[in-house]
Amino acid sequence: MTGAGDKAASPVGWDVDAVVAGWTGPGPLDGDRTVDVCVVGLGASGLAAVEECVARGMSVLGVDA
Numbered sequence: 279m280t281g282a283g284d285k286a287a288s289p290v291g292w293d294v295d296a297v298v299a300g301w302t303g304p305g306p307l308d309g310d311r312t313v314d315v316c317v318v319g320l321g322a323s324g325l326a327a328v329e330e331c332v333a334r335g336m337s338v339l340g341v342d343a
Contacts, residue, residue: 303343313337 315331317324320342331338 311339313339315339316341318342 314336315338317327317331317338317340320328320340324340324342328338328340
């Protein structure tokens with residue numbers, strides 16, 4: 279009998295694509311940044327936060343994996 283923990287994980291969707299699987303991601307930011315707001319995570323909520331902060335005249339840095 280095998281349990282769920284015995285099953286090997288298999289890649290799904292975009293992870294199977296050779297271009298995506300080979301992407302190492304962006305490099306580190308060069309130098310220091312000074313901003314009013316740093317938004318970590320640029321999904322729907324993060325982008326909405328960026329938009330709202332910019333609309334209020336703030337300088338914003340968005341960071342995402």
